[in-house]
Amino acid sequence: MRQFFSAFVQGRRHVLPGFRLSMAATLLWTGFLIVLPLSTLLVRPWQEGAGAVLSALHDSRMFAALWTSFSCAIMAAVCNLPFGLLLAWALARGHLPGHRLADALIDLPLALPTAVTGITLATLYGPHGWLGVPLAKLGITASYNRTGIVLALMFVGLPFMVRAIEPVLRNLPHELEEAAVLLGARPRQVFARVILAPLLPALVTGFGLSFARGVGEYGSVIFIAGNQPFRSEIAPLLIVVRLQEFDYAGATAVALILLLISLLALLLVGAMRRRLALWNEPA
Template structure:
């Protein structure tokens, strides 16, 4: 009986200190994540339901939500395609200046967001290098939702490239060669063999780029023009409320953005889990 009980016992970890590390992790997350987020709900709870609804459902706030979420979604969607293309080129091909191109991918991580916003505004303004060429064609980038999307593409591209790139490097080329030898065309080989392996990292990169875009402020505030009902993003509206000492109104808007972002990220994580499960079963 004693031997059977010991055989069913869960083996202890080789590395000790699980309790201490778990306690430190919970404490760290509580101080940096849980408590600040809980403060948003606590501060907003001081509003009556009518005040809360009047704040978060006003026409100006709804317009800022639409601009923030729509531009972030389309920017992440564009990065999903071109991030995969760039990662594919960096992994599968050799060309002069490859290391330089690979290092430039991380530039949005290191570059201050305000600098990126000023640079994009200077380039795409009607009197800028590219904006002056687009202006005669009737294409206006700066101070439009298109400019906001462009700024979010710039800051979100590394998230997709850096999540897809390691997976492409770990793919076995022999499987692709075997598929080609068996008569599969390149498109079918990509769709049936390569793409299923890339769907989880693509969804992860999309989620990271989308989440970064929703909360982005520095690179967008310059190129957006900050026109209410047209190009005003939700983070800027929160800053405006704070400057007016309307702390409850700012936290109410932030709480709605937090809830919507959390739901969308849960949905993306669920899709990622489904795709991982499908790959394992196949």
Template sequence: MSPPASTPATHVVPEGFKPPKVTHNTRVLPGFKLSLGLTITYLSLIVLIPLAALIARPWEHGLEAVINTVTDERVLASLKVTFGISFAAAIANLFTGLAVAWVLTRYEFPGKRILDALVDLPFALPTAVAGISLCTMYATNGWIGSLLEPLGIRVSYTPLGIFVALVFVGLPFIVRSVQPVLAEFDAEVEEAATTLGASPLQTAFRVILPALAPALLTGFSLAFARAVGEYGSVIFIAGNMPFLSEITPLLIVIKLEEFDYAGAATVALTLLSLSFLVLIVLNAAQLILSKRGQK
């Protein structure tokens, strides 16, 4: 490979020389290795290695043990309670959350700023505090529970209690997803619809709602995902009756307290996989909706 002797020395390309790669990013700024290295190390230690344990440990007593745990009636019942009530609460929040977002963006009234700030309370209030407060409020001698008791409705220590707690936890997700879209919604489109003879209801359902659909679905997914994993605000008010009002996260704790690590990991992995599955479906639906909205 060495050049002929007659070639001028300036043209000699040293062996092993590679021309510098021309990349999109020339990395002028310092700290790439340090920041990325720190990020990857931290994420590995805090998230990936622990998750590896969660994925690996269910199988230590064989596949049969996993199947037995997952198909256990009590586990199945808890999954039904968890996903069913999470779904119901997210649906309820879809309507009330939309109403709250609508009123907060469209109307002016005294105390609106405070109400707007308070929407985030469920994010800020520790779940244990929400849990004990809701439980006493809806108990038969509580503020709300005592009003419902004569009607034959019991909330605390029933599945309805789980619903109430999950509605509390999920409200801000819907409101905060919808609010920015509603605030930026072009008023001219609405006015155009009205000018063209659309009734207010027609405008709402055929013009505004389709534009809000992707944001509503985002809020729904976030509220649902949060509800499925929720623990602190639920366990006090749920009553935790096996097969009736026992949520899956509590069952994980119970298995752990019995030192059944593999069982706890199995139930946890099932819960996590199912909620990811739901989230993937909801994300796909959201993608389709927002594409349709762009046409």
């Protein structure tokens, strides 16, 4: 990519026909869709002065909402790791009847409107829902608290986990497992050293995508979260509340913190993925 960009800047001829035109269109499109909105978000909080930003940062309700969003997104991504691995294994290695239908249902959370997802989950896990009633008898309240937030984020983040693991698992040669068994490896060792080790970069990728989706999720969460300040209020909802109060400095401050922490988390996930990929490369 660095060679392509230097060739574009220096005006050198490239082996690809129409390279300069396509690169210019790509950079222009990227600038309008990504760079310009992010730059506006970085500049907007300071237009009303540093005092407004500092006063917005001294909001304990904001930090409580940020903690709720990030902690629940991490918990949902961690819970999706084993479920995503099992579903990816069933799709790639299971060959069960109806696997095509199951493969289509995996992507259903991506196709459903988030409001429909939220209403469905609230109806299902509510105090009078099909799953809410038996869970309540066990002493588990799965709605209008952080448990409901985690359930909603698990639902919308699971497809990212499965789709990150499935192609790697499908392309993993079976000969490696057979060779390990012939060399005397136990099933636990085959799973840990032959199957799980090559899947680590995909697991980290799925974790990062699920976490990023959970941090910014709004529609599927507000119906089941309860939206109680300092308890079950998420940061995206607080942004909407601040906008309704015409507190633009407070809304953009929350959005800026979400952006910076999410970007830092994705950078850390990318660094871990590259490190794990290097470890899995043959010497």
